[in-house]
Amino acid sequence: MQRRDFLGLLAAAAIWPRAAQAAAVTRMMVGATPGGGTDLVARALAAELEQRLKQSFIVENRGGAAGNIAAMAVAKADPDGGTLLLSYTSHAINPALFDKKPFDPLKDFTPISLIASSPLVLVSRPDLGVGNVRELIALAKSRPGKLSLAVAGVGSANHLAGEMFKREAGIEMISVPYKGAAPAVADVVACQADLLLGNVATVQPLLQAGKIKGLGVSTAQRLPSMPELAPIAEVVPNFDYSSWYGLLGPAGMPADTVGQLGKAVRTAVASPAMRKRLQGEGLVPVGSDAAEFTRFLQSEIARWAKVVALTGTRVG
Structure with missing residues (x-):
């Protein structure tokens, strides 16, 4: 040496x-x-x-x-x-x-x-009838307290970001807690829950398969892997949670x-x-x-x- x-x-x-x-x-x-x-x-x-x-x-x-x-x-x-x-x-x-x-x-x-x-992605059951965040907010305001938001863990970033979305968008929805992301997203796919704010890795395969509908992303900019989804911040100013x-x-x-x-x-x-x-x-x-x-x-x-x-x- x-x-x-x-x-x-x-x-x-x-x-x-x-x-x-x-x-x-x-x-x-x-x-x-x-x-x-x-x-x-x-x-x-x-x-x-x-x-x-x-x-x-x-x-x-x-x-x-x-x-x-x-x-x-x-x-x-x-x-x-x-x-x-x-x-x-x-x-x-x-x-x-x-x-x-x-x-x-x-x-x-x-x-x-x-x-x-x-980053987080806001998704809905495929038959909810909305295609973006603006349409979702309009639907939620027409049906206050009727839509459900699946929550993957009380107190998680996903949960709290969802609560802030409801608050800042001025809408009422029912938050339904689940023991983890898997059962939460499964109920959205099965149309037992209306919405989910989930991690990209959790929802991306289901989006690609058409089993859920993407509405928007939680970041201030679009995601390279999902350029078709606009930031929630374009409708709810300053919304930025990851x-x-x-x-x-x-x-x-x-x-x-x-x-x-x-x-x-x-x-x-x-x-x-x-x-x-x-x-x-x-x-x-x-x-x-x-x-x-x-x-x-x-x-x-x-x-x-x-x-x-x-x-x-x-x-x-």
Whole structure:
């Protein structure tokens, strides 16, 4: 081995492998069950990081309490880089949603990187008789309290965005809670529910098959994968809500470990393979640095707190 190669390996060992020495396997905690969007992002990222950091990353699912169980485990973990959290939007929503707050979403964690965002799509049962958001609002106003909105999880970003849509559009609809996106969208397909505000990955195959009707997207701009659907904001000004996924560690992680891990995450998210994987699931790759993710979290916590207050949503 040449001297410069040896020095390169030595320098690398002084940064990220400090965490690797403390934990032979890095656990990536996921506050959701296997097979969902959060789990998919976690496993794709873990595989990429293993290649780049030559360190084992194991995804550990701890669903329940809207992600709080997994988050609490990470908040209590040693800040050596051996335990990480693949968080999602609920991390910013839960502080305002739950009466009992088991942790502080910022002070008890070290933000590392925002991985991706997940736009929402407003869809209807195929025979509802409307083709866009403007027509839906007109129908809802003519039949106040008669239309139903399927809700995939009380207190989720999808639920709260749906409540804000009703509020800002000035319409009355019945929100019907379901235990997850699968049964919610199934009832829309079966015409047992009228509407759903769902993630792209959930609704796109059904849209393509003609089993549901797309009405609009939750982002300020049209989505490249669905250019025919106009933003809801064109009818309901400033309507802009998306889910997201980010990587956090326990509070007090060493700056050099955070920097090395964040760099690996950004490189992974920018890679053609992972971008294709994320975009194939309807996600928008981001890959921010720690400071950007910290600012994003601060703004999201404040924004969702206002939404929870305006909608009066509580979990307990």
